[in-house]
Amino acid sequence: MSTPDIILVHGAWADGSSWAKIIPLLSARGMTVTAVQLPLTSFDADVAAVSRAIALSQGDIVLVGHSYAGAVIGQAGNDSRVKRLVYIDAFAPDAGESAGSLFAQFAAAPLNNEIRPDAEGFLSLTPKGIATLFAQDLDPIEQTMLHATQGPINGAALGGTLRQAAWHSRPCFYLIGENDLAILPVEQERMATRMNATIKRVASSHVPMLSHPLAVADFIVMAAASSC
Template identity: 70%
Template sequence: MTTISNVVLVHGAWADGSSWAKVIPLLAEKGMAVTAVQLPLTSFEADVAAVQRALALADGDVVLVGHSYGGAVIGQAGNHSKVARLVYVDAFAPDAGESAGALFSQFQSAPLAAELRPDAEGFLKLSHTGAYDLFAQDLDEAEKAIVYATQGPVNGAALGGTLSEAAWRTRPTFYLIGDEDHAIPRAEQERMAERMNATVAHVSSSHVPMLSQPAAVADIILEAAA
């Protein structure tokens, strides 16, 4: 039995709500009411607003989960009164006045940075190498092709959206670290998790453990719910 029965899942850049497709059934089997938000990825404010709309519709307390850039989004949107716990999955965890982009620029080694391709309007897309070899390297070839084809380009300005108040400062927080992550290096994830005083778990995965190791992702969400 879990004490919190609602979970809202927030994807990151170069993804959409379907990135949680393997995790959702595992949570539903345990009686969780699951919502996977579709971020517009057009601005930080628009992404936060999309999550807040989902939270407003939840029937009771919520475990709010963010992957990658979604960690910055839940850090702001998670100040909603219905959010009881936060879960970060290979995610950025900015403090007040910080952004995902600012943290990314400080990372000592982030190979994915060289594989971002801007278009004329400032939206960033992953190169083939970035998607296949650095973002989702532990998926099979068919799944890599899907990740690459369906990626959601993100407005570069959205990555610069700063938090006015970090929800993790006032809520129990959990963090799943992908040990083979080439987008947010393990050491950087460990630093962010330590700063948040988060309950930490590790998984041997790329930047997309919800696709390569969905049981591990479901487990930490259920731990947070309990």
């Protein structure tokens, strides 16, 4: 089987530069890589952005989603050319669920206290939230960059529900950040187990693609090469 194309999908409070350390690692291994820019204005708009990237791809596809994007790839991944789904510290809703509905069920969600809405319903993270709960294993310069470049997300996007969860019909792979304080590891474990995903772990915060890029790249390569 030929090497599938890799489509990387960022989460809330981020943009395509979340994958800046991953793209060259995958490209060096001969993979064709696209990093989607989500508008973060609504769930349907985000799914449509991923669907456009899928349409432009030339071959089979591995969809990779971080955080909120786990919900997005769960819906967009129903395209027949998507062969595998990779979740990086990500939400994994079933049909009728959303990232927000899962988050509301978590026993502990300390990030809630560091989310700030604006007058139009877009949510941003505070500097403290990024430094202590979101990316605590990055250096202060990178944390400042994350705060300055974060993509505010419309709160309604987090409530966008899946109509059909692609993970029921495709092999799934889930990388758990063992020091994640945004989506606690125990919650990640529950979601990954429900999907019957292949699970690996990394000693990372919520952003392993920035703090442990080689581990994330290796995990994506493994998923792309899997015969399951």
